[in-house]
Amino acid sequence: xxxxxxxxxxxxxxxxxxxxxxxxxxxxxxxxxxxxxxxxxxxxxxxxxxxxxxxxxxxxxxxxxxxxxxxxxxxxxxxxxxxxxxxxxxxxxxxxxxxx
Amino acid sequence: xxxxxxxxxxxxxxxxxxxxxxxxxxxxxxxxxxxxxxxxxxxxxxxxxxxxxxxxxxxxxxxxxxxxxxxxxxxxxxxxxxxxxxxxxxxxxxxxxxxxxxxxxxxxxxxxxxxxxxxxxxxxxxxxxxxxxxxxxxxxxxxxxxxxxxxxxxxxxxxxxxxxxxxxxxxxxxxxxxxxxxxxxxxxxxxxxx
Numbered sequence: 001x002x003x004x005x006x007x008x009x010x011x012x013x014x015x016x017x018x019x020x021x022x023x024x025x026x027x028x029x030x031x032x033x034x035x036x037x038x039x040x041x042x043x044x045x046x047x048x049x050x051x052x053x054x055x056x057x058x059x060x061x062x063x064x065x066x067x068x069x070x071x072x073x074x075x076x077x078x079x080x081x082x083x084x085x086x087x088x089x090x091x092x093x094x095x096x097x098x099x100x
Numbered sequence: 101x102x103x104x105x106x107x108x109x110x111x112x113x114x115x116x117x118x119x120x121x122x123x124x125x126x127x128x129x130x131x132x133x134x135x136x137x138x139x140x141x142x143x144x145x146x147x148x149x150x151x152x153x154x155x156x157x158x159x160x161x162x163x164x165x166x167x168x169x170x171x172x173x174x175x176x177x178x179x180x181x182x183x184x185x186x187x188x189x190x191x192x193x194x195x196x197x198x199x200x201x202x203x204x205x206x207x208x209x210x211x212x213x214x215x216x217x218x219x220x221x222x223x224x225x226x227x228x229x230x231x232x233x234x235x236x237x238x239x240x241x242x243x244x245x246x247x248x249x250x251x252x253x254x255x256x257x258x259x260x261x262x263x264x265x266x267x268x269x270x271x272x273x274x275x276x277x278x279x280x281x282x283x284x285x286x287x288x289x290x291x292x293x294x
Binding site (some may be wrong): 002005006008009010012013016017018019020021024025026027029030032033034036037040043044047048050051053054056057058060062063064065066068069070071072073074075077078079080081082084085089091092098 | 110111114115118121122124125126128129130134137141144145148151154155157159160163164167168171172175176179180184192193196197202205206208209210212214216219220225232243250255256259260264267268271272274277278279281282283284285286289293
């Protein structure tokens with residue numbers, strides 16, 4: 001028997017860890033990893049809601065989140081490779097060529 | 101529900117899995133070496149998969165392992181192997197990320213965390229914020245236990261290809277767009293123009 005509150009607690013804590021990662025890291029690869037953690041936190045919430053209401057709609061949304069995560073990672077890693085080819089670093093603060 | 105509580109094995113397993121997931125997620129965002137971070141991320145995914153299984157969502161648990169731990173992490177590891185230059189990269193990364201300087205971001209995340217927990221806790225009365233009573237029932241959360249409602253692959257398939265057929269089409273379109281975008285972005289350009 002898992003209580004609802006502990007599930008919400010877990011999901012919010014995971015999401016906040018992801019936000020912390022996005023705020024703290026300056027490496028583009030680690031920012032992508034943190035976004036993955038945040039997406040996972042939301043996925044946990046959807047599956048938990050599906051289990052609470054005994055309804056499969058939440059898991060359908062989980063499938064959509066999975067698809068979204070896969071496409072996001074593919075495009076994001078393409079950007080990482082392109083950035084490394086152009087500037088030889090993954091530091092996002094170096095991307096200042098559009099600075100006015 | 102149950103008058104005689106047996107040993108709540110599910111609960112203990114959930115707490116262990118949740119602690120492992122949170123700990124390894126925290127280790128993921130604080131590592132210098134990208135490969136170590138990815139290995140901790142795999143552990144996070146496996147722990148979340150175990151939680152899905154405990155919730156009765158066995159199909160989601162299988163997908164979590166197959167797609168996340170199997171496909172997405174492998175993609176990450178390939179890119180890391182391409183860009184990793186051993187000690188040089190780790191030294192660069194320790195210049196970029198200093199735990200001492202991340203206190204501000206940590207405090208901000210903690211404020212966000214406690215604020216959301218307060219909104220969900222019984223201490224906060226939604227009716228005083230002007231929310232209608234139908235919504236305010238949500239605020240008494242935290243004590244209700246969840247029985248294991250097993251939702252199998254058959255039920256998901258029937259729902260997915262019944263009322264949610266449009267969602268499958270949208271997902272297919274999304275994947276095609278990502279494929280074309282990733283192909284275009286990852287291509288090596290001969291001349292230095294985009």
